[in-house]
Amino acid sequence: MQKNDLMPEEIALTKIKKIVSQIPGCFMAFDLIQRDHRLREDLGLDSLGMVDLMVAIEDTFQIYFDPLLMDLDEAFTSIGSITDFVMMLKSKS
């Protein structure tokens, strides 16, 4: 594993908050988004927003979400669940 693959959780969390705040439909500003905010219920993302979010996270973290092998619904529940998922994927890659 290369050194720059090691990513403290705080950095991942900040990046994810930033990405989510830029998704059309998200009605909360970056600095107000919290770890336990739920994407649909608390932040207002719709199904297209979820797809845009998935793509943006894939690109940012250079990872790939495989819907056949992963439970993406569960991973994309809240800011925290995405962060945990990304950290787990990065640690396995």
Add this chain to the structure above:
Amino acid sequence: MAKNIPLYLVPQDLALTDRIIIEAATQFGTPLFIYDKQKLESNWKDLVNHLPEEIKVYYSVKANPSLAIIQIFDKLGAYFEVASIGELKSVLEVGVSPSRIIFLGPGKTAAELQYAIEKQIYAIVSESRREVYDVQAYSCDFRQTTRIALRINPGQGKGMLAMAGETQFGMEPATALGILQEMHHLSNIEIIGIHGYLGTQVLDWKVIIEHSRRILEIADELQQKSGRLFSFIDLGGGFGIPYHESDAPLNLPALYIGLLDLLAEYAEKFPSIKNIAVESGRFLVGSSGVFVGRVLDIKKSNEQNFVILDGGINAFGGFDRYVGARPTPIRLLEKENSEEKVLTVCGPLCTPLDRLAANILSPLPKNNSLIVFYLAGAYGYSASPGLFLSHGYPLEVLISQNESFLIRQRISPDELIAHQRFLSF
């Protein structure tokens, strides 16, 4: 947010020139699918030449079930994998020999099983113990012996993230062993081997080898434990093609060497083997086809540019899990000017989900011009929700030696109405 269009993923040898596309669109109307016969043939050669000689390639009809496409693969010497009575009838209609057909799918009706048994296809791939006993009962009625391959579901493949739930396909190896041990109850059945399909759209050759190895391991174990020898092993397939910027093409030479080594390693364990199968749909047809729509409107709304086509996800929207958010290669045939903008290409449906390419960096097209979507040959026409919004279905054209042939007529809105019935009370 704006994304580049990965036009470099358009196959170099695709014979669908602008002139051919414009002529076909003018002659037959839009939206339409156009396939290149030569490309279907070169894809076939590409795959077959990179597989060990003893492997037979089964065309997965679900990827593109059009009769003309089936015909082309039949002429090339393909075997066929069908997953419904409709697909089975299509393949037989074309004149494919039943001995070249296998029938799989997690749920088969009595009528489907009886039809397949009566036609004496090469094998029914059974996905549960119950289905095996149904086949036994129907085969007994027909006073026939039916060949069965057992579809195995080994759970999550090795090295994967074991998170997703199990799929509905196949049976556990232990169930398969149970069936092999109760063959005395199955006098009208010959279990010829096993089938496994562990992945789809796989671009890493090592994963395909890993999947194949897993199936061979299970086959070996089942042979040893049951004391029976297999003549058929279906390794599945899942040969992918690159659609998006981040995709790298499957390394076929490496796959070839990997499979040669693997088969050599296992050769001794399968003394009765006659048929080692792989299945392919997407790899064979995906890059051969384009989807073409005509621009109905171009507008700017809330600082975003939208291009509206006469066909959207109703015509070409089956299997893009990114819903347009990750662009596939598309090309405008006529541009307004060369200035690049961020635009979203949508279809005519009244849903925000109807987008074929979102936020791409591209000049604006001319009104009434054509937009071509490449890599549209697999899971395009037949995997799209064509009834949604009652626009009718697009048509399909095949190009051979610069000549175009209509292979599937458009289904008009009138026809969608005609096969319905009024209430009579």
